[in-house]
Amino acid sequence: xxxxHLLSELRVxxxxxxxxxxxxxxxxxLETLDRPHERLAAFYATxxxxxxxxxxxxxxxxxxxxxxxxxxxxLNSVDQLPEHRLVTSEVHKAGGRxxxxxxxxxxxxxxxxxxxxxxxxxxxxxxxxxDLSTREVWELVESYAHTAYLAxxxxxxxxxxxxxxxxxxNEFTAAITxxxxxxxxxxxxxxxxxPLEIIKAVRARVDSGFMVIYRISAIDLMDGGMTGxxxxxxxxxxxxxxxxxxxIGVGWHESGVPTMAAAVPRGAWISAVRNxxxxxxxxxxxxxxxxxxxxxxxxxxxxxxxLVSMARPLLADxxxxxxxxxxxxxxxxxxxxxxxxxxxxxxTDRTATCLVNPRAGREIxxxxxxxxxxxxxxxxxxxxxxxxFAVNAAERGHHVxxxxxxxxxxxxxxxAKAVPGKSEFNEMLRxxxxxxxxxxVKIQLGKKATVDxxxxxxxxxxxxxTGVLPRTPDIHGINHAKVLSYIxxxxxxxxxxNTVAIIGxxxxxxxxxxxxxxxxxxxxxxxSFFKAWGVDATNATPGGLLPAAEHAPIRTVxxxxxxxxxxxxxxxxxxxxxxxxxxxxxxxxMTAGASYSAIDDHGLHYSVDGESHxxxxxNVILCAGQVSNRELxxxxxxxxxxxxxxxxxxVASELDALRAIDQATRLAVSI
Numbered sequence: 270x271x272x273x274h275l276l277s278e279l280r281v282x283x284x285x286x287x288x289x290x291x292x293x294x295x296x297x298x299l300e301t302l303d304r305p306h307e308r309l310a311a312f313y314a315t316x317x318x319x320x321x322x323x324x325x326x327x328x329x330x331x332x333x334x335x336x337x338x339x340x341x342x343x344l345n346s347v348d349q350l351p352e353h354r355l356v357t358s359e360v361h362k363a364g365g366r367x368x369x370x371x372x373x374x375x376x377x378x379x380x381x382x383x384x385x386x387x388x389x390x391x392x393x394x395x396x397x398x399x400d401l402s403t404r405e406v407w408e409l410v411e412s413y414a415h416t417a418y419l420a421x422x423x424x425x426x427x428x429x430x431x432x433x434x435x436x437x438x439n440e441f442t443a444a445i446t447x448x449x450x451x452x453x454x455x456x457x458x459x460x461x462x463x464p465l466e467i468i469k470a471v472r473a474r475v476d477s478g479f480m481v482i483y484r485i486s487a488i489d490l491m492d493g494g495m496t497g498x499x500x501x502x503x504x505x506x507x508x509x510x511x512x513x514x515x516x517i518g519v520g521w522h523e524s525g526v527p528t529m530a531a532a533v534p535r536g537a538w539i540s541a542v543r544n545x546x547x548x549x550x551x552x553x554x555x556x557x558x559x560x561x562x563x564x565x566x567x568x569x570x571x572x573x574x575x576l577v578s579m580a581r582p583l584l585a586d587x588x589x590x591x592x593x594x595x596x597x598x599x600x601x602x603x604x605x606x607x608x609x610x611x612x613x614x615x616x617t618d619r620t621a622t623c624l625v626n627p628r629a630g631r632e633i634x635x636x637x638x639x640x641x642x643x644x645x646x647x648x649x650x651x652x653x654x655x656x657x658f659a660v661n662a663a664e665r666g667h668h669v670x671x672x673x674x675x676x677x678x679x680x681x682x683x684x685a686k687a688v689p690g691k692s693e694f695n696e697m698l699r700x701x702x703x704x705x706x707x708x709x710v711k712i713q714l715g716k717k718a719t720v721d722x723x724x725x726x727x728x729x730x731x732x733x734x735t736g737v738l739p740r741t742p743d744i745h746g747i748n749h750a751k752v753l754s755y756i757x758x759x760x761x762x763x764x765x766x767n768t769v770a771i772i773g774x775x776x777x778x779x780x781x782x783x784x785x786x787x788x789x790x791x792x793x794x795x796x797s798f799f800k801a802w803g804v805d806a807t808n809a810t811p812g813g814l815l816p817a818a819e820h821a822p823i824r825t826v827x828x829x830x831x832x833x834x835x836x837x838x839x840x841x842x843x844x845x846x847x848x849x850x851x852x853x854x855x856x857x858x859m860t861a862g863a864s865y866s867a868i869d870d871h872g873l874h875y876s877v878d879g880e881s882h883x884x885x886x887x888n889v890i891l892c893a894g895q896v897s898n899r900e901l902x903x904x905x906x907x908x909x910x911x912x913x914x915x916x917x918x919x920v921a922s923e924l925d926a927l928r929a930i931d932q933a934t935r936l937a938v939s940i
Contacts, residue, residue, distance in 0.1 A: 274569040282513045283478025284426045286322040290590045293580035294325040294370040298620040301340045306352040310359040311632040317365020319588040328372025331412035334382040335373030357424035368427040369420040375437030386441045387448040393523045403451045414470035427480020433518025438464045445493030465510045472511030483512040487541035490520035494812030501548035508549045516554040517542050526802045529557045530844045531606035532690035537795040543573040560604045562593040584623040599703045603696035612843040627931040636938045639666040644729040649718045652680020654916025654929035655734035656701040661937030663708035670711040672718035684759035688780045724910045737895035737917035746868035755892045766887020770873045773892035774830035779848045786855045787823040822855040833862040895921040
């Protein structure tokens, strides 16, 4: 496929963009590490070298009380210019263009001094905000303009004013959070005054060729939010106030509708984007769940937008744009929207990286280029750890042979991709297959490697990546015909009855429950997704919300765990709530603190708080953890063959592809 629209130039203010692909703003927390400015410069310069048309930085607050968390950055002093000039100069050396995002978090700021248009704590923040006085609002307008001035002095091509996702400006525009009775609250016109005054003040403070981008909430997904017609009118006023480009934001962080997890179909929000595009004459940028050039080209070709913003996809592959230009889209290391290494880490006060690309955010830590000596390396196991090691080692010039006992590569990824909302794992498998072939990795499928295959000096290095095996709990009747493993279920090897009990409520248990409930199209079709989550596709209702459709599950599912804590407590911060919400709607029962005594013809025998129960079920499905597959260890040791162990073969903790790929990549660059 060719990408004529995606690869065409576009002028915004005085800046000519070489293509329509933009790296969207993303909080990384790199500024909290050692050598922060060097890390940020390397991070953005790597994406610039990958030919992305424009880079938007993570958010910088104009004032200390507007930071996302206590360690988040502020730009409000000329003393800070040298560190920013390091970033802009490195991006420019790499041939890129970069815009600074100005973000005041409002009542989302995780600091005790947080402020908002009106009183009222956000449900995602422990700190209640103080309401701003009228004088303070006008002072904030000046603070935005001052930060924009500093950005221009630092060498940025423009600023993006963050006005969506429920941050401060969005809190002013929505009636649900703005209860003011001064010139900044009350009527529709007054609620819009704050952002419009900011745009005008910024425009007046900077050069006419300096880009002023405004990120608008195209659909609030909050009760009491704006309607589509109101958003269109707001967009027209944003243009009139002096913005050069409008970027699209979707939903608020506290919305009960997912907006960018893998459960959201690709390009799901295009109708909301088009509503803004049809209202203005300046360029409009689409965002959220655009992770491949084919989707991006389709959006621009349709006329719904002029550019596409992709944040996480540029974590996954900094060369996204270059590969698109060269016709190498099958070589793109695609963002699978898992959020495990990016958003989940940010929301738990850690730095962002990427599950499929551990180098992201750690550019200064990884060696580049070929190895000093090309070695013969055997890899045993073709799951995520084995494939990641093989690709990275082969790229460094090593001669790699990959042994996989099964008839196909992928290991437990082949089960993960079957779970509703996880079809993006297919893209990870495609990437590895393509890159293994490109780098001449010799693959032996259906071959269970032996000591004879690996020893005798045939290889200089041996890497064991044999993964995990399901753990079988010690329960009387565990071999009963009713009992199935999660592998039996997710591979389709077993027929599952209408009523089931799931033993184990970690990530695998929740995935199996969702798999068994049906509705596998929800994450693939926008219409199914909108119906399930109560989204008004026409955006005619306040906030774009409707009552969600009732879910009619195809099975009755009961989940159990031994721990007394709430089921799903350790699921991903940004995605776990989605899984739990779906299962609640499907009336899945969840029992904590269970002790299992037997499985027999009558069903599952268990007790809670000393009280015994028998649950009649057709099947009992084991999701009770894993153990490392270490069959070869003793034999290799006895034969004197030295080896490395990575992935689940090293540590069997859930199906942790994040740790497995990181460990594999680090080993590959060390050999």
